[in-house]
Amino acid sequence: MNDITAILHQFEEGRLSTEEAAEKIRAATAPASSHTDIDYNRLERTGCPEVIYGAGKTPEQIEEIARSLLAAGQNVLATRLSGEALDYLARAFPAADMHPAARLMRIAPNPVPRTKGFVGIVSAGTSDQSVAEEAALTAEFLGSRVVRYRDCGVAGLHRLVSHLDSIRQATALVAVAGMEGALPSVLAGLVKAPVIA
Incomplete structure (x- = not known):
């Protein structure tokens, strides 16, 4: 006290x-979690709230952490959720914003200030979509406007170039390319904004 x-x-x-x-x-x-030391002051310190990394946690642990964050008046983002965790959490939090393809859950009772500009999510191919969508939904959760650029791998450079005018307007870019990994380097050579690979 x-x-x-x-x-x-x-x-x-x-x-x-x-x-x-x-x-x-x-x-x-x-309430204190029996298994996790939750950083309730991260939002105040860094501008980014505590996020639940779901890989390696049981659905029950994720639920407990989420309920603790909600009890503290914070929004909840849980990422890298297994199919079992997604099913469990959908039942535990019926009003949650569930995204099975991106393997994440969002619960946002509090409004989030919107940032200026936008984050461009540039993905190389169809197999990159789950990670690209995870990045997009996370950026939106944190207050960013997001524009998605899909199927822009360098094997078909014309697909990337066709979006280049719009991509160059982004405040920051996330490049998701799982196969050849060349997209981040090519993209960084064409834009001024920071590129996160």
Whole structure:
């Protein structure tokens, strides 16, 4: 309870707004997970909330972490979910935004400020779509507008070049190419924006 007293003193002194104090109190009183040390203050520190990396976690563990984040007043993004976890979580959170192809779940009760510009998700081929969609949905969850450019692998360079005017308007780009891996290098040579491969 010392944490809550300190938060209330900061509020009383005008160093915290009502919303900031409420968020800190929610985080300080959120139930502790028996298996995970949840970083409730990551959003405040970095501008990006805690995200649940689902690979290697049981569906029950993912549910527990998600409920803890929701209890702390935060949005939830869970990635790399197995088919079993997707089925389980769809039952546990009927209102969740489930994306089986991208293997992720989003629950966003709180509005997220929108960023300027947009993130371009450039994928090489059909087999890259699940990872590309995971990147796109994650960027949207974090407040970015997203434009998807599909089937732009360098084996058919004309497909990439046909989108180049639009791609050059992006604030940042994510290149997803699982087969040859040449797309990020080619793309980075054609644009000013940072390219994440």
